[in-house]
Amino acid sequence: MLSMLAAWGDYWVRQGVKINCKNTDAKGVDYVARMGLFKYISATNPREITEHEPSGSFVPITKLVNSSDRAKFMANLMPILNKNHSRYSDAVKYSLSELTNNVMEHAGGAPAFACAQYYKQSDKVSIGVADCGIGLYTSLSNTISVVDDCDSVMQSVKPGISGAVKSVYSSSDNAGAGLFYNKCIAHASRQYFAIISGSAAFRLRRKQNSIDFNASPVNDRHDVYQNLPNWKGTVVGLDIKVASGREFNNLSKRVLETYTRQYRPKKKVNINFE
Amino acid sequence: MNNTSSTVIMYDLTGSFAENKDTARQVRYKDILPHLENNNNICIDFSSVDLTTQSFIHALISEGVRKYGEFGVSLITFKSCNTLVKSIIRTVIYYSLEYSTIEPSSDTVIISTEDIPQANSLDTIKIVLRSLQGSKNIEQLSNKTGYSKRHIGYRLSSARILGYLDPINGELTNTGIELVNTEVGSEDERKLFINAIEDSKVYQLIAPDLLEDKSPSQHTLAKRIMLHTGMSESTAVRRANTLLSWRRQIGDSQMILRLFDLI
Structure with missing residues (x-):
C-alpha cells in the first residue's frame, strides 16, 4: 500500500498537482513518515518524528528510476537483511531483486517504488513494489496476445511469459521469471501474493490444496478481481516466511522443477560443472 | 577447434x-x-x-x-x-x-538433407566412381570395393552432390568421367575436386567461404547446415566435419604446389 501511495503521489506531483494531507493525527502516520512517504508526495511531514535507523525492521520506500537506483537499493538492503534476518535474507533478496527488475522492465520507463517491512510477531517480511507505468496489458501485448487486464494479470504469473520480445523465453535480457518465482515463494510460505494492474487483480490465497506449485495460476486457490478502479501501472505485494537458507534452497529447487517440467530435454545435455 | x-x-x-x-x-x-x-x-x-x-x-x-x-x-x-x-x-x-533460435526465417532457402555430403574422403568417392563400371547395383559395388553398402551410399550421394553422377539415371557425368581418368593425387584431380565443390549447392549456399584462407569453424558450418536443412545439431556437426575434411584434402596439395612454386 505504501509503495502504491508513493507511486501515485509521485505521478501526480510530476503532473504538477499539489497534494494536501488531512487527518494527520491518525494512528500510523508516524510509521508512514518513517517509511519516507511524504518525500514522494511533496508534502511537508505533518508531525515531528524521530527518524529511526531503518536497519532492523524495514527498508524505507525507495524510488527506482534506473538500474543504478536498483543496484543501490539492493546494496542497501544487504546489510539490513544479513544483520537482522539472515533466516529470511536469501528469499527476501531474491524476491526483491526479481520484483524490482520485473516492475521496472514492465513500467515503460516510469519510476518504481519499493519497500519492505519485517513483522516480528508474525515473523514474516512484507514486500511491495509499485509503479504508475504502462501496465501489464500494454507491456504484455508487445509479446503475447492478451485479451484484457484480467487476462494480462493471469498471464503475468505464468513462467516464461513476460519476456520482452515475442515468444516465450526469447528475450536475451528477460526470463519472464520474476512474478512466477515470487508467487511460488508466497505459496511455499503460505502467505499472500497479489498483483494489480489496470482494472484487475489476482490474489493467491494463503492456504493451497497442494504443496506442488502450479505453472498456471488457474490451478492455484486464488481470487480474481475485475472492474476495479483503474490503476495505471502495476503493483505487486507479497509476504515471505521462509525459515532457513536450506529451506529456500529446497524451495528454489521445487520452483525450478515446476518451471522446467515442460522443457526437460529429451536427451541428456552435458553441462560442464567443475 | x-x-x-x-x-x-x-x-x-x-x-x-x-x-x-x-x-x-x-x-x-x-x-x-x-x-x-x-x-x-x-x-x-x-x-x-x-x-x-x-x-x-x-x-x-x-x-x-x-x-x-x-x-x-x-x-x-x-x-x-x-x-x-x-x-x-x-x-x-x-x-x-x-527455444533455440536456430530456426529458418521466412527468406531462408531450405535444401534437402541429401544435398549435404557425408563421405569424408574424396579419394574413396573417386574409388567408388571408378568401380561403377561393370557394377550393376550397390551390392556389387560393395563386393568390388570392400566398402559397406551404407558407405557406398554415402559416397554415391556425395558424388551426385559434386556433379559426378547424373541424379536421374545415376550414370557418370562428363566431369565424373574426367575425374576417374585423372591420376590419384595429381594437380588435375585436385582442380576437378575444387571445381566440383565450388559448383555444388552445398558450397554456394552453406559454405561459400570453405576454401578461403581462413576456414569457417565447425560450429559455424553446423549452424548454417541446421538453418538450411533443419537437421539436428549432432548430425549437422558431423556433416560440417565432412566439408572441413574436403577442405583439408584439397588444401594439402595446394600447400605442396606453393612450395614447388617457390622453389
Missing part, C-alpha cells in the same frame, strides 16, 4: 549475490558471445557467489545457448557453483535450448 580459454570471476563483478542484470549483460556481450562465436572455451567462476537469480543467469547465458545450441553449452565451464546456482543454470539452459 580453437580452444583458447578465459575465465570470468563472477564475485569480482557482482559480490556474493549475483543479481544485477546490467552486469550479466556486459559479461554476455564482452566475454561470452565473442568466445562462443569464435569457438573458444570460456569458464565462468562462481566461487564465493552464494545466491543468484534466474533473471541474472538468463541475461548471462540464454542468448549464447539459444544462438549456439548444445555446442555453445559445451564451450562453457561453470566453476564452483553451489547447488542453487547449478539448478538455476540447468533450468536456463534447458529452456533456452528448447
Whole structure:
C-alpha cells in the first residue's frame, strides 16, 4: 500500500498537482513518515518524528528510476537483511531483486517504488513494489496476445511469459521469471501474493490444496478481481516466511522443477560443472 | 577447434549475490558471445557467489545457448557453483535450448538433407566412381570395393552432390568421367575436386567461404547446415566435419604446389 501511495503521489506531483494531507493525527502516520512517504508526495511531514535507523525492521520506500537506483537499493538492503534476518535474507533478496527488475522492465520507463517491512510477531517480511507505468496489458501485448487486464494479470504469473520480445523465453535480457518465482515463494510460505494492474487483480490465497506449485495460476486457490478502479501501472505485494537458507534452497529447487517440467530435454545435455 | 580459454570471476563483478542484470549483460556481450562465436572455451567462476537469480543467469547465458545450441553449452565451464546456482543454470539452459533460435526465417532457402555430403574422403568417392563400371547395383559395388553398402551410399550421394553422377539415371557425368581418368593425387584431380565443390549447392549456399584462407569453424558450418536443412545439431556437426575434411584434402596439395612454386 505504501509503495502504491508513493507511486501515485509521485505521478501526480510530476503532473504538477499539489497534494494536501488531512487527518494527520491518525494512528500510523508516524510509521508512514518513517517509511519516507511524504518525500514522494511533496508534502511537508505533518508531525515531528524521530527518524529511526531503518536497519532492523524495514527498508524505507525507495524510488527506482534506473538500474543504478536498483543496484543501490539492493546494496542497501544487504546489510539490513544479513544483520537482522539472515533466516529470511536469501528469499527476501531474491524476491526483491526479481520484483524490482520485473516492475521496472514492465513500467515503460516510469519510476518504481519499493519497500519492505519485517513483522516480528508474525515473523514474516512484507514486500511491495509499485509503479504508475504502462501496465501489464500494454507491456504484455508487445509479446503475447492478451485479451484484457484480467487476462494480462493471469498471464503475468505464468513462467516464461513476460519476456520482452515475442515468444516465450526469447528475450536475451528477460526470463519472464520474476512474478512466477515470487508467487511460488508466497505459496511455499503460505502467505499472500497479489498483483494489480489496470482494472484487475489476482490474489493467491494463503492456504493451497497442494504443496506442488502450479505453472498456471488457474490451478492455484486464488481470487480474481475485475472492474476495479483503474490503476495505471502495476503493483505487486507479497509476504515471505521462509525459515532457513536450506529451506529456500529446497524451495528454489521445487520452483525450478515446476518451471522446467515442460522443457526437460529429451536427451541428456552435458553441462560442464567443475 | 580453437580452444583458447578465459575465465570470468563472477564475485569480482557482482559480490556474493549475483543479481544485477546490467552486469550479466556486459559479461554476455564482452566475454561470452565473442568466445562462443569464435569457438573458444570460456569458464565462468562462481566461487564465493552464494545466491543468484534466474533473471541474472538468463541475461548471462540464454542468448549464447539459444544462438549456439548444445555446442555453445559445451564451450562453457561453470566453476564452483553451489547447488542453487547449478539448478538455476540447468533450468536456463534447458529452456533456452528448447527455444533455440536456430530456426529458418521466412527468406531462408531450405535444401534437402541429401544435398549435404557425408563421405569424408574424396579419394574413396573417386574409388567408388571408378568401380561403377561393370557394377550393376550397390551390392556389387560393395563386393568390388570392400566398402559397406551404407558407405557406398554415402559416397554415391556425395558424388551426385559434386556433379559426378547424373541424379536421374545415376550414370557418370562428363566431369565424373574426367575425374576417374585423372591420376590419384595429381594437380588435375585436385582442380576437378575444387571445381566440383565450388559448383555444388552445398558450397554456394552453406559454405561459400570453405576454401578461403581462413576456414569457417565447425560450429559455424553446423549452424548454417541446421538453418538450411533443419537437421539436428549432432548430425549437422558431423556433416560440417565432412566439408572441413574436403577442405583439408584439397588444401594439402595446394600447400605442396606453393612450395614447388617457390622453389
